[in-house]
Amino acid sequence: MQVYSYPDPSTWPALQQRAAAAEALQVAARVRDIFGQVRERGDAALLTLAAELDKATLTGLVVSSAEFATAVAQVPADLQAAIRQAKINIETFHAAQREPEMRVETMPGVVCFRRAVPVQRVGLYVPGGSAPLFSTLLMLGVPARLAGCPEVVVCTPPQPDGSVSPVILFVAQLLGINKVVKVGGAQAVAALALGTDTVPAVDKIFGPGNRYVTAAKQLAAAEYGVAIDMPAGPSEVLVIADASANPGFVAADLLSQAEHGADSQVVVLTDSESIIEQVQAELERQLATLPRREVAAQALANSRAILLSDAATMLAFSNQYAPEHLILATDNAEALATQVTNAGSVFLGHLTPEAVGDYASGTNHTLPTGGYARQYSGVSLDSFVKKITFQRLSVAGLQVLGPVVETMAEAEGLAAHAQAVSLRLAALSKENLQTESTAEGQDSTFSKPYVGLIRPSVERMQPYSSARDEFEGMAPVMLDANENSLGSVGPDDFSRYPDPHQRAIKVDLARLKGVASNQIFLGNGSDEAIDLLVRLTCTPGQDSIVVCPPTYGMYEVAANLSDVRVERLPLTADFQLPANAAEVLAASKAKLVFLCSPNNPTGNLLAADALETILRSFKGLVVVDEAYADFAAAPSWTTRLAEFPRLVVLQTFSKAWGLAGLRLGVAYAAPALIAYLDKIKPPYNISAATQQHTLAALAGAPSLPEMRAELLNGRTWLATELPRLPIVEHVFPSDANFLLVRFSVDATAVYDQLRARGIVVRNRTTQPGCAGCLRLTVGTDTENEQLLQALAEIGAEQTTEMPVVR
Ligand code: PMP
Numbered sequence: 001m002q003v004y005s006y007p008d009p010s011t012w013p014a015l016q017q018r019a020a021a022a023e024a025l026q027v028a029a030r031v032r033d034i035f036g037q038v039r040e041r042g043d044a045a046l047l048t049l050a051a052e053l054d055k056a057t058l059t060g061l062v063v064s065s066a067e068f069a070t071a072v073a074q075v076p077a078d079l080q081a082a083i084r085q086a087k088i089n090i091e092t093f094h095a096a097q098r099e100p101e102m103r104v105e106t107m108p109g110v111v112c113f114r115r116a117v118p119v120q121r122v123g124l125y126v127p128g129g130s131a132p133l134f135s136t137l138l139m140l141g142v143p144a145r146l147a148g149c150p151e152v153v154v155c156t157p158p159q160p161d162g163s164v165s166p167v168i169l170f171v172a173q174l175l176g177i178n179k180v181v182k183v184g185g186a187q188a189v190a191a192l193a194l195g196t197d198t199v200p201a202v203d204k205i206f207g208p209g210n211r212y213v214t215a216a217k218q219l220a221a222a223e224y225g226v227a228i229d230m231p232a233g234p235s236e237v238l239v240i241a242d243a244s245a246n247p248g249f250v251a252a253d254l255l256s257q258a259e260h261g262a263d264s265q266v267v268v269l270t271d272s273e274s275i276i277e278q279v280q281a282e283l284e285r286q287l288a289t290l291p292r293r294e295v296a297a298q299a300l301a302n303s304r305a306i307l308l309s310d311a312a313t314m315l316a317f318s319n320q321y322a323p324e325h326l327i328l329a330t331d332n333a334e335a336l337a338t339q340v341t342n343a344g345s346v347f348l349g350h351l352t353p354e355a356v357g358d359y360a361s362g363t364n365h366t367l368p369t370g371g372y373a374r375q376y377s378g379v380s381l382d383s384f385v386k387k388i389t390f391q392r393l394s395v396a397g398l399q400v401l402g403p404v405v406e407t408m409a410e411a412e413g414l415a416a417h418a419q420a421v422s423l424r425l426a427a428l429s430k431e432n433l434q435t436e437s438t439a440e441g442q443d444s445t446f447s448k449p450y451v452g453l454i455r456p457s458v459e460r461m462q463p464y465s466s467a468r469d470e471f472e473g474m475a476p477v478m479l480d481a482n483e484n485s486l487g488s489v490g491p492d493d494f495s496r497y498p499d500p501h502q503r504a505i506k507v508d509l510a511r512l513k514g515v516a517s518n519q520i521f522l523g524n525g526s527d528e529a530i531d532l533l534v535r536l537t538c539t540p541g542q543d544s545i546v547v548c549p550p551t552y553g554m555y556e557v558a559a560n561l562s563d564v565r566v567e568r569l570p571l572t573a574d575f576q577l578p579a580n581a582a583e584v585l586a587a588s589k590a591k592l593v594f595l596c597s598p599n600n601p602t603g604n605l606l607a608a609d610a611l612e613t614i615l616r617s618f619k620g621l622v623v624v625d626e627a628y629a630d631f632a633a634a635p636s637w638t639t640r641l642a643e644f645p646r647l648v649v650l651q652t653f654s655k656a657w658g659l660a661g662l663r664l665g666v667a668y669a670a671p672a673l674i675a676y677l678d679k680i681k682p683p684y685n686i687s688a689a690t691q692q693h694t695l696a697a698l699a700g701a702p703s704l705p706e707m708r709a710e711l712l713n714g715r716t717w718l719a720t721e722l723p724r725l726p727i728v729e730h731v732f733p734s735d736a737n738f739l740l741v742r743f744s745v746d747a748t749a750v751y752d753q754l755r756a757r758g759i760v761v762r763n764r765t766t767q768p769g770c771a772g773c774l775r776l777t778v779g780t781d782t783e784n785e786q787l788l789q790a791l792a793e794i795g796a797e798q799t800t801e802m803p804v805v806r
Pocket residue numbers: 524525526527528552596599600625627628651652653654660663664665
């Protein structure tokens with residue numbers, strides 16, 4: 001290896017140079033000639049070229065079923081098992097790349113969606129040559145199958161005896177690919193681009209190959225309208241090895257790249273001089289043992305070991321080089337990986353050789369080389385699909401969006417564009433389209449559900465709009481909002497008003513919850529959403545809401561604040577909705593009903609079928625408050641939003657997320673309803689601090705299950721221990737992070753005595769159905785223990801003095 005010590009950054013570009021493709025011009029001319037032959041003589045040209053270039057005399061181009069049949073028997077059982085395992089891993093990783101089709105209503109009545117549709121005809125090139133790369137067929141065939149490409153053709157060069165590697169045929173069979181053509185090199189690409197009698201022309205060509213194959217793919221892309229996976233060149237690896245690296249491992253990784261071919265690119269960066277020496281020694285020792293040592297030695301002669309001052313410099317070099325494979329042979333690989341900006345695929349730590357990704361970990365090994373990792377990704381499921389966008393406007397949609405488009409089209413001087421809208425708007429006003437679209441029912445989904453539900457004064461009002469909205473992201477000089485341009489008092493800068501639309505949070509939250517971002521409203525706590533929902537629907541002094549006691553007190557508070565009447569529909573003794581709930585509600589003129597599930601203070605989930613009946617029959621909004629849903633073993637009602645336009649689901653960051661101090665609650669609902677909530681919300685209801693912290697928390701969402709599991713353990717433990725206390729009569733089953741407990745003695749006295757001992761719980765004795773009950777929040781193990789200990793003491797001291805109170 002050539003060794004460079006602390007090269008000046010101005011010399012880096014020279015060190016990052018890949019071996020120049022020497023005879024590029026001759027290669028291009030030869031490839032053009034081959035395309036000409038294939039265009040003129042089709043299959044006959046392929047047979048001639050096989051004899052000339054592969055030294056193979058072929059009787060037919062297509063692998064026959066007899067050849068397939070004998071192939072399996074020739075593949076050893078342990079190799080078959082290994083391939084099967086690799087296939088499962090690659091399938092698992094690529095299947096996870098599927099994106100659900102997401103429908104978004106960008107404005108009321110304007111529905112846009114995007115659907116992944118497979119590329120219809122794909123050609124997979126599998127190199128044969130010195131080593132038949134059956135792994136490439138796995139890497140291309142698995143995503144092609146998962147994407148659902150209807151036509152998949154494999155081309156691979158024949159061996160001199162006219163056969164194709166039995167392992168390649170085994171893999172093809174495993175993937176259900178039955179069209180394998182014995183054609184290699186540029187002629188394979190020409191056949192796939194042009195089509196012959198046996199090789200169908202395809203839409204996209206995948207696969208690595210030598211200089212001729214690469215040049216042919218480029219020609220096919222440039223002149224024949226065929227897409228290619230990516231420009232491919234010789235394979236390459238860059239290893240970042242600090243003093244913690246194992247020189248033997250590093251040398252093995254370098255060699256595993258070098259054995260691909262004499263033109264393979266191998267680079268090692270280190271900040272430790274001794275690592276270079278040890279790696280050199282290991283290279284010599286291991287090279288001697290390799291069957292492909294000739295090839296590897298040639299590649300190593302062009303390879304580079306570069307000594308740099310520190311990790312940051314090594315990363316800067318690597319990002320500038322943009323390697324196909326990047327190995328981070330350091331103890332802190334995970335941290336370094338966050339700084340990687342250009343690379344095809346990255347291998348972290350000392351136990352992750354590139355070889356695992358080449359074969360079987362699950363990631364794809366078809367990756368950008370030659371510095372293309374700066375702008376290309378490797379092959380993935382996406383490479384085999386097109387994302388087609390769709391849209392449909394309802395009457396309401398055309399009415400709101402039409403004028404916007406007319407204005408823009410006129411400003412661009414494209415009168416026909418404007419007319420495409422104007423004609424339809426004019427037709428609408430004559431009402432002939434109105435009938436058509438209501439007949440389809442599509443318009444009703446958007447506006448009808450809320451007729452008579454939204455307070456008339458809200459319908460009339462204009463939403464508050466700040467100048468910041470209009471000029472969002474435009475001017476660096478913002479002198480519109482009377483902020484203090486000099487900065488903030490205190491350590492952090494909060495001198496600017498926050499994003500009134502909280503877009504970043506909505507995008508992340510939408511992804512996490514599987515909803516669209518315009519189905520999300522963010523409130524200053526879900527308490528704010530509760531308040532706004534009442535104000536959105538109820539005219540003070542006139543309308544009413546329904547609550548189902550015992551339940552969360554804020555619903556009534558919000559109603560009282562707005563001078564809105566409260567109708568009560570009490571829960572049954574086991575805290576479920578009464579059998580006639582749907583009937584009572586259907587007959588009620590109330591504008592909305594609050595249903596809390598899991599319910600506070602009782603802890604139980606409301607039966608889903610009862611809720612569903614209400615959703616189908618009640619004419620008002622059905623607000624399902626899921627503040628405690630993270631602790632429950634039931635699917636969220638957010639999954640049913642598309643079915644029920646009047647459903648609103650409330651959730652909060654105050655409970656399982658442990659972020660009560662941020663004050664952030666969420667309402668999920670149909671976009672049109674969210675648009676109404678946005679219209680009446682205070683302009684900057686979510687502070688910049690809350691927005692920042694929430695984004696950080698969403699990035700850390702994977703830790704949520706751990707914390708939740710710990711709280712659930714605490715709940716189980718309390719639920720087991722509490723009934724053993726003599727003063728505890730009953731512990732109600734709970735799907736939340738608290739327990740409702742009925743005492744056999746005066747619960748208020750228990751409450752007072754707990755308080756005297758410094759333990760504050762919630763006294764619920766006056767709530768309907770909760771006589772004798774306290775609500776105990778699950779705390780830390782220590783707090784739970786203190787609570788149990790205190791209750792045991794209270795029981796022992798005062799059982800006789802405390803009469804039962806109902
Ligand atoms: N809903 C229920 C059922 C609650 O118990 C609470 C808080 N105790 C809330 C909503 C309000 O939560 P937030 O902190 O998001 O305002």
